[in-house]
Amino acid sequence: MGESIKYASPGSICEVHNLYKTNPDKSGRTSWTKTYPDDLVEPAENEESSQYALIVRNDKCYDGRKSLEVHSIVVQSKQLKTFLGKVMKGYPGITMDLDRVEFNKPFKPFVHRWKQFVEARDNEQEVATKAHVDLLYKVVEEELRDIIASKNDLVANGVVTYDLLWTIFEPGEIIFSVVDGRDRAFIFESGNIDQQTGKFCIKAKFIEYDGTKFGTYFDGLAVPPFEGTSPITDLKVFPLVYHSNSATVRRDLIARGKLWEDHAGYHYKQYEGGAKTYFCNREIKFHIKSRIVIDADAYNTFNPGDEVDIYYSKEKLSDDDRLIATPIIRGYALKDKRWLEFYIDGVKDITWNEQAFDSLVLPHAQQDLKQLILAFAESQSKNIGDFDDIIQGKGRGVIMLLSGPPGVGKTLTAESVAEVMKVPLYVLSAGDLGTTASTVEDSLKDILSIVPRWGAVLLLDEADVFMEARNSSDLKRNELVSIFLRMLEYYEGFLFLTSNRAENIDPAFESRIHVSLRYPELNKTSRRQIWTQFLGDAYLEGFSSQQLDQLGEMELNGRQIKNVLRTAHLLARKQGVQLTYGHVQTILNLRISN
Structure with missing residues (x-):
């Protein structure tokens, strides 16, 4: 046997070991070898090629009209880079300060900026620069002549063909669409034909709000394929400049964007119109006619997975930003008890019922309690109550127990107080909280944290299950009562509890209830x-x-x-x-x- 080869330890030799890809086998698969390929071609771009203002790469053409077509153009001339820097200013993806600037077929920047390119060429006075520009113009004009002529002819007639759709969409341009029945404006980022669906898929930019700050967000739009020509304004998405009332649309969208901007943060409003949420990535629509709380930050907190993650935050919005702002606001529908997305055009100021409290029917002997309840409400709404518990954070809430048979005015009392305070009324029944100790505790934590945030009045209807006196035999109920008592200890808002059996409540509640009001049967x-x-x-x-x-x-x-x-x-x-x-x-x- 021959002597075995001894190798150095892995990674110890300070040299490069090159491997080369093999030619494909019959199955098209390749591997790696140490053998240097013998069919390599010398690089075409070298010191010799770097002398020229332009490098034009040509490819074989098989359309029957010419033998070669331009594959790509490399701009190396400093004068040309300076010249094109002005022509292509603001065009996404182009940096003319690079040593090597390459344009690839179909040369979209030149198609979109052709008018500016030609005007700048005609106005160029410096001789050397003019010569370089003419050189580039000759190459590009010959390659794009037919496309530009076709585009100009189509646009002059207000139509476009599907294969030339990309020619009217310039990156950074304002585009228009109708989304959910509402006019929308976006900034066009990019667009390409999807090979599977055949649709012209667009990446569009607009302004969003994530609950704390404004910023840019992206959406996907699409134009379905069509035969022959189509009027530009019949497309599902088209540049706003082609709209017959573009100035009016622009003005109206900016005004809507300003209104939308003014509703950032927390607002309590009346709403009527469409709304939507999402379940398993499917959109679910509703028609809402109720008061709502607009609060995008809370929406994000209580809808994990549906939150907005914006890019490039903005401190202040301009009219250009307002033009492309979403019309969607996020919050909570109090009547429907749902976190939803609403539309700013359905939002109105609340018409308060100033006589709500006066219309409250109480037994004659308890009329003075109206004034007491009203005093609590006004104190809470103006935050003038400066009394606090020894332990910071305890004892800041106002808790009232309303007991009596159904339909005698318990709920109306809570509604009247909320109306006087001009704050939301959050109505909750025992069934909304669940029946197990863990679900009740989790639900209460969420609700008792968000209601004070809104300054809302909380009505817990039919709360007997959480307040019944504890006993030695029903440990499950005892746990529910204990959890509820502990939560109330740190509640900082205005809470109404309604009960049909006030005589059965646990004695521990007596020290936590500020006012207990019993409603007899109506006479x-x-x-x-x-x-x-x-x-x-x-x-x-x-x-x-x-x-x-x-x-x-x-x-x-x-x-x-x-x-x-x-x-x-x-x-x-x-x-x-x-x-x-x-x-x-x-x-x-x-x-x-x-």
Whole structure:
């Protein structure tokens, strides 16, 4: 046997060991070898080629019209770089200060900036620069002559073909589209035909808000393929300059962008219109007609995965930024109890019900409690309560217990307080929190942290399950009560608890409840008052005092009275007449017969 070869330890020799790719085998696969290839060609770009102002790479052409076509152009002339630096200023992806500047087919920058290129060439006075520019012009004009002529002819007629779609989309240009039924403007970043779908897919830039700052964000738009020519303004996306009312569209979008900008941060508003959310990457749409809390930061916190991650943040927006701002705002629909994306055009200021608290029907003996509740509300809304617990952060909340049968005004009390304070009312039922200790604790942590952030009034309806007296046999319920007590200890907002069984609450709650208000069953007088208030001045004249007395005799609670009137209104509207006692009587008779 021959003597075995001894190798140095791995990585110890300070030299380069070159390997070379082999030619493909019959299956098209390659490998690596130490053998130096014997079919190499000397590099074409060297000291000799660097002498020339331009290097033009030519490729074989198979379209039957010419033998060669230009593959790419390398600009080496300093005069040309300076000249093109002005012509191509602001064009994305081009840096004319580089030692080696290369343009590749189909030479999009020259197609998009052809007019500027020709005008600059005609105005060039320096002799040497002019000669270099003419040299480049001759090469590029011969290569792009047909494309530019076709583009100009199409645009002059307001149309475009699919294969030349890219010629009218210049990077950095404002483009227009209708998204979700709303006019939108974007900045065109890039566009290419998708080989699978055949669509002209566009990467577009616009202005977003992530809850704390403004910045740029990107979206994908697309133009489906089409045969022959299409009017430019019929495309799903097209440059704004081609819009017949481009000046008006620009002005309106800037105004909308300013309104959108003004709604950054926290706002409590009325909303009517479309809204949407996402589930498993699918868009789910809603129609919302309720009060909403606009709060993008909270939206991000409570919707992990749906948050906006902006690029290149901006301290202040210009009109150019407002033009391309999204119309979408994010927040919470209080009635629907959903985190949603809304549209700025559906937002309106709230019309406050100044008489909400006056219309609250309380037993005569408890009328003074109205003033007490009102004092708490005003104190909380103005933050004038300076009393705090010994431990910082404890005891800052105001907690009221409202007990009594359904439909006697418990919920209306909370609504009236929120209306006086002009803050959101966050309504929560025990079922919304879950039944296990862990889910209840997690839900309460979220809600009890966000409600004070909005300065909202929290109404926990039917809270008996969390307040019933603890006992030695029901450990699961005991845990729920203990968790709820601990959470209340650090709550800093205004909280209403409603209960149908106040006599069964745990004694530990007595020290935490500031006011306890018990609502008895409605009597004839209070029921008559509720009928009167729900009818209001607009319809009260159509009812006699005797008819109101008769309605007060009906043993209905406030919620039932409201539902009867709502149904009677629908009946009157269907008949095209004013609401009368007869309509109400018809609904009451139907109710009795059922």
